[in-house]
Amino acid sequence: MDRIAAGSANPPPLRTAIAGAGMIGRVHLDAVRRSGAPVVGISASSPARAKEAAAELGVPRAFDSSRELVTSDDVDVVHICTPNDVHAELAELALRAGKHVVCEKPLTTGAATADALAALAAATGRVAAVPFVYRYHPMAAEARARVLDGRAGEIRLVHGHYLQDWLSEPGDTNWRVDAVAGGPSRAFADIGSHWCDLVEWVTGHRIAEVTAVSQTVARDGGRPGTEDVVQLLLRTDRGATGSLTVSQISPGRKNRLWFEVDGARTSLAFDQENPESLFVGSRGENAAVLRDPATLSPAAARLSTVPGGHPMGYLDCFAAFVRDVHGAIRAGTPTTADAPSPGGGSSPAEPAFGFPTFDDAARMVRLTEAVLASAASRSWKEVS
Numbered sequence: 001m002d003r004i005a006a007g008s009a010n011p012p013p014l015r016t017a018i019a020g021a022g023m024i025g026r027v028h029l030d031a032v033r034r035s036g037a038p039v040v041g042i043s044a045s046s047p048a049r050a051k052e053a054a055a056e057l058g059v060p061r062a063f064d065s066s067r068e069l070v071t072s073d074d075v076d077v078v079h080i081c082t083p084n085d086v087h088a089e090l091a092e093l094a095l096r097a098g099k100h101v102v103c104e105k106p107l108t109t110g111a112a113t114a115d116a117l118a119a120l121a122a123a124t125g126r127v128a129a130v131p132f133v134y135r136y137h138p139m140a141a142e143a144r145a146r147v148l149d150g151r152a153g154e155i156r157l158v159h160g161h162y163l164q165d166w167l168s169e170p171g172d173t174n175w176r177v178d179a180v181a182g183g184p185s186r187a188f189a190d191i192g193s194h195w196c197d198l199v200e201w202v203t204g205h206r207i208a209e210v211t212a213v214s215q216t217v218a219r220d221g222g223r224p225g226t227e228d229v230v231q232l233l234l235r236t237d238r239g240a241t242g243s244l245t246v247s248q249i250s251p252g253r254k255n256r257l258w259f260e261v262d263g264a265r266t267s268l269a270f271d272q273e274n275p276e277s278l279f280v281g282s283r284g285e286n287a288a289v290l291r292d293p294a295t296l297s298p299a300a301a302r303l304s305t306v307p308g309g310h311p312m313g314y315l316d317c318f319a320a321f322v323r324d325v326h327g328a329i330r331a332g333t334p335t336t337a338d339a340p341s342p343g344g345g346s347s348p349a350e351p352a353f354g355f356p357t358f359d360d361a362a363r364m365v366r367l368t369e370a371v372l373a374s375a376a377s378r379s380w381k382e383v384s
């Protein structure tokens with residue numbers, strides 16, 4: 001018998017547990033608490049680290065291992081916030097134990113495993129989501145609304161970059177640099193996937209074909225790592241062309257995700273480091289449309305939880321994502337990307353918001369493999 005019966009009048013709290021207490025584990029913790037659900041347990045790289053984190057963060061239970069956490073009878077929803085190579089095993093264990101799962105990106109380090117996990121999620125009927133959270137910036141949602149309602153016109157061109165600098169010095173390192181813990185792709189899987197998910201979501205196009213070059217710089221310690229840079233050209237399934245630069249070695253660029261989509265009527269550009277406005281370009285006057293729920297499209301206004309002039313950002317995206325995912329669990333919504341999500345899809349011009357699912361994330365892992373294969377063979381590759 002399902003403890004979380006869909007639509008129940010007095011639903012019990014969604015007992016949530018978080019595997020991994022690093023940077024993003026703490027962001028999930030904040031978002032879960034903001035959604036009103038209790039965080040009942042946490043795990044870390046060792047039992048001692050889990051105890052320290054639980055005490056520091058005010059979480060009642062420190063699990064000795066993440067395996068124990070994801071299969072615990074006392075947990076309804078599992079958030080997997082560990083290094084990449086552990087995602088697949090924990091997500092599979094959690095789904096088989098009947099949990100709803102939020103798993104960090106990249107979903108897995110290989111496409112076959114990602115597809116198998118997406119199929120398992122569908123078979124279990126559990127909500128299985130991946131935090132491609134830039135979808136939850138109100139002005140990114142505004143861009144999508146303007147594509148969907150035709151104000152942008154047919155999208156002809158997509159372009160942009162995602163740049164960071166935390167690996168630009170020779171001594172810089174992190175578990176992500178290691179091809180086992182991080183996976184065979186680093187820069188693209190880590191951040192390029194965010195850009196591609198966001199631009200596909202905004203435009204409704206799917207990246208169908210890519211040709212990529214990559215670059216890996218020398219690091220202290222000598223071992224060649226995974227790629228620091230990917231630059232690619234792309235074609236979409238609906239005939240648009242595009243380009244993307246992904247880098248983790250661009251001094252001064254901290255988290256510069258920027259895209260532009262150029263339609264037949266207007267161009268729309270969004271910068272996640274300055275997320276309170278959307279550039280709208282036209283042959284007449286150009287505009288910087290400011291975030292103001294009174295004037296935005298319904299999908300963007302829904303995400304604007306404070307009035308204009310009160311800046312929102314990354315943590316608010318996470319909170320909105322978790323709100324939607326936990327709402328879908330409560331509503332008993334299936335895991336498919338086009339399932340109605342709470343608050344979305346109120347008019348024909350505006351389909352359901354669609355929180356990112358394991359299907360979406362598996363697609364990004366397949367795209368990552370196409371990018372790596374293209375760079376290795378110096379040729380165009382289709383995205384399966």
Ligand SMILES: NC(=O)c1ccc[n+]([C@@H]2O[C@H](COP(=O)([O-])OP(=O)(O)OC[C@H]3O[C@@H](n4cnc5c(N)ncnc54)[C@H](O)[C@@H]3O)[C@@H](O)[C@H]2O)c1
Nearest residue numbers: 019020022023024025043044045066081082084104105131
């Ligand atoms: N969606 C996003 O915007 C976003 C942003 C940052 C990171 N991430 C993803 O989140 C994951 C974690 O990244 P991070 O930045 O928090 O890294 P981090 O290094 O800050 O934290 C990872 C933590 O996991 C711990 N750990 C290692 N093995 C573990 C295990 N088996 N069980 C529990 N904990 C374990 C490590 O000790 C570390 O404290 C990665 O997959 C990354 O790609 C996503």
